[in-house]
Amino acid sequence: MVPSLPSEKLITLREAADVVRDGDEITISGMTFFRNPTALIASLISAGRKDLSFVDREPGFGLDVMVAMGALRSVRAAMATFEHYGLSPSVRRAAEEGRIRYLEDTCGAIIAGLRAGAQGVPFMPVRGIIGSDLVKVHEAAGTWKVVQDPFSGESLVAVKAIEPDVALVHVQVSDEYGNAVIKGPRFEDELKIRAAKRVVLSAEQVVSSDELRAMTRDLGLTLSATSLYTSAVVKVPGGAWPTGVYGSYDPDYAAIEAYYKAAKQGSAKEWVAQNLLRRWS
C-alpha cells in the first residue's frame, strides 16, 4: 500500500525559472566542473532573471556563465576557479571592473553558515580563520563576528546562517515528489537543500516512488533530499553538461576549455547562446 504523499512537483525547465525571482540569493549544487545545474542556469538566463546574489563554496563553470550573462550582482565564494585552465575568466573581469560585488569566503565558514541555515539556528561557531584579513572583510559585511567560547574563552568566528532563497541542485535520481538521491560526491548539497527556502531539483532520471522505494531497498541508497524540502522537480537527462555527473558522465573538458577560451576573449555570451541556451530551449 502506498501511503499518502505530498503533491507531485514535476515541472518543465521553462517553468523552473519562475521559482526564482529577480534579486533572490541562490546557490547551486556541485563544484567547479561537477554536477552544476547548467540546464536550470540556462533556464534562468533565458527568462532574463537578474540582480541575483550567488553563494557557494568552490564554484567554477556555472558561476562564470551566470556572471558572463549579467545575471548576478554579487558573489560570495571561497574560491572561483577554472583549475588547470586558469582563473574564472568572467568572474575575474567583473570583479576587477567593479561590476559585481565579490565577498571572498573560506570553505569552513561557508559550510558553517549553511549548517546554521539547515539547522534553523542564527549562527554557527567555527575554528580556524583567526588572523586572516577575511575576518575584517566579513565583520564589515555583517556575515562573521569574532566571539568568545562562553565555556573556555577561546576566540571563534561566528558565521551568520546562510539561507539562500533558492537552491538549484542537479541529482542523479528523483521521484516526482522530490525525494532524491545524490550518488558519489555530495559536497555541501545536502546542507544547501536543507538551508534554502525553495529547492529546485533537476534530475538525470525521474522514477516513480515505487521504483525509488525499490532502489533504496535493494541498493541501500540514502535520500539526499525529501519532498519536505523540494519545491519542484525537472527531468533533465544531461542537465549538468558540460560539467560531470558521477556514475552518468564525465566532465566535457573540451567544451569547458572552449568556453574558457571564448570567455577570455570576451565572447562568453556567444558561446553560452550557441552551446547552452540553444541546447535547452
Next chain:
Amino acid sequence: MSARPTDLMVKCMAGFVEDGDYVYHGLDSALPTLAMAYAARYLGRRFTWHSVAEPFEPDPSKVVLRPSTGDPSMEPEPVGFFTTIDSFDLAAKGRMDLMYFGAAQIDEKGNVNLTAIGSYERPRVKLPGGAAAAYLFPLVRKIVVWARHEPRVLVPKVDFVTGSGEERLRRGLKLYLCTNRALIELTQQGPVLRAVFHGFPFKEVLESASMRITVPGRVDVIPPLSEGELKVISEADPSGLRYEEGYG
C-alpha cells in the same frame, strides 16, 4: 625524458608525507596530487588519502591526473565517498596532518595571499580565492605551500593575508614552502633555506626572492630524480599536465 623543476617540486612536496598521516588535497592541485602519488608509490608511505573530490582511500597506483583535481574519476577504487564537510570537521579537531596550498604571494611571516593583488576592494588582479586556506591555516599540523620562485611571489609582506602564517607559527604548527628552486621553512624568526634543487646556486635562489631568507650552517641539495622516480610521476601524469602549470 629528464626531470624538470616541476618534478623536483613534486619530490620536495612528497617528503612531508609520513606514515599514518591523514593527507588532503584541494582543487587546482596537480602537484599535491602527484606528490601524494609519489609518496605512496615510490616512497612507500602508508597514509590516508583524501581530497576535495571526495573518494576516500583510492588506489594510488591508479591515480591519473586530470584537468580538475576535484574529478572523482582521477582517484579510482576508493573505499567509498567521504565529504569535505567531514574532512574539515576532522581538521577542526586537530586530526588533519598534511594539506597543500598554492600561493600568489607568500611573505616573511608565512602569510599567504590568494585573494587579490592590489586592494581587496578594487583588485589589480582578482585571484581565485583562498578556498580553505583561511580556515585551515591555524588548524592543520603540517602545511606545505607551493609557489613560483620569483621576487613578486616571495615577498616581504603580502597585499592581503588570506591564510595567516603568523597565527599558524604562533600556535607552533609547521609551515614549509616548496618553490621551483628550493625548500624553505617558515619560522617565527623568518624564512630559513633548508634545501636547494640540484643545479640552482644559493646566490640565484636568494636573489630570486624579495623576502629575506636566512641561510643556516647546513643547506641540503635535492638531487636530480632517478629514472624510477620520474617513471612513477609520469605514470600518474602521462600527458604531462604538470608542465603546463608554469614551474619549468
